[in-house]
Amino acid sequence: MARAYRRSGARDGSEQMLDLYEYAYLAGGRQRVAESVIISLAERGVVSLRAARLRAVGEAHPGHPVERALLAACPRSMRVQDVIEALGDSREVDGIADRLVALRLVSSRRRRTTRAGRRRLASAISEGSLPAYVREGPAALAPGSVRYGLLSTRAVPDGLGRTLMRMGRVLDDDRADSTDNGSDTGFGGGCGSGGGD
Numbered sequence: 001m002a003r004a005y006r007r008s009g010a011r012d013g014s015e016q017m018l019d020l021y022e023y024a025y026l027a028g029g030r031q032r033v034a035e036s037v038i039i040s041l042a043e044r045g046v047v048s049l050r051a052a053r054l055r056a057v058g059e060a061h062p063g064h065p066v067e068r069a070l071l072a073a074c075p076r077s078m079r080v081q082d083v084i085e086a087l088g089d090s091r092e093v094d095g096i097a098d099r100l101v102a103l104r105l106v107s108s109r110r111r112r113t114t115r116a117g118r119r120r121l122a123s124a125i126s127e128g129s130l131p132a133y134v135r136e137g138p139a140a141l142a143p144g145s146v147r148y149g150l151l152s153t154r155a156v157p158d159g160l161g162r163t164l165m166r167m168g169r170v171l172d173d174d175r176a177d178s179t180d181n182g183s184d185t186g187f188g189g190g191c192g193s194g195g196g197d
Contacts, residue, residue, distance in 0.1 A: 016103055018120070021066050024134045025096050026105060026113050026121040030088035032137060033096060035150055037070045037087065038080070039133045042146045046071070049149040053077045065092045080149050 018026075024036040038054065041047040046060040047070070055077040062068055069092040074083050087093060100106035105117035113121070124130050132140035138150035 018124075019064070020130070020134060021064065022096055022100060023121060023124055023130055025093075025100060026117045027135055028137060029111070030093050030097075031084065032134070033066065033093055034070075034084040034087040035138055036134055037066050038083070038150065039131075039138065039141065039146060041067060041070065047074070049080065049146045051145075052080050052149045052152050054080050054083050054149070066090075066096065068092075080152075 020040065021033050021036060024032045028035075038047065038049065041062065042049055044060070046056065046058060046062060046067075048055055048057045054074050056071050056074060062071065066087070069090045070083065070087050073086040073090070097106060097111050100117065101108045101111070105114055105120055106112065107114055125135055138147050141147035141150075
């Protein structure tokens with residue numbers, strides 16, 4: 001079960017307690033919640049992650065709704081990416097987002113962490129009360145099957161992919177221009193140098 005965490009600086013008791021997965025949402029949104037659930041359940045031996053496939057093991061009955069949703073999403077061995085997408089779109093994760101919106105830690109329209117949410121997360125981090133994977137994602141894990149399985153599912157962001165494709169086209173265009181005129185390459189004579197592409 002996910003532990004609840006409260007800022008120690010709360011004086012009047014008005015500050016609501018947040019659990020592990022609410023902090024994960026503040027740190028990295030739906031993706032981080034799904035990753036944190038998988039890591040938490042894997043550490044407790046409830047799920048097994050091998051070769052980017054996730055499956056439930058044993059007869060554990062987790063107490064947190066998001067953990068139960070993850071187990072329901074993978075009744076048999078499933079691709080990790082499919083489970084992450086199903087969990088990210090689940091009503092349990094929506095419930096986390098709705099609670100954080102009500103606490104004004106996440107914006108209601110775009111579901112992004114607000115300034116108050118960032119302060120709350122920074123405070124929990126400075127206290128050292130959060131596991132590293134909540135703050136930094138699976139990259140914070142020691143090398144092993146869980147770290148590899150989660151990191152291998154991450155796609156290249158759309159904007160980065162388009163940028164890399166454009167860069168490749170430009171490089172290809174430059175190469176085509178330099179190979180059109182053999183005399184401009186500096187190898188002279190057009191006899192070839194033996195070290196071509």
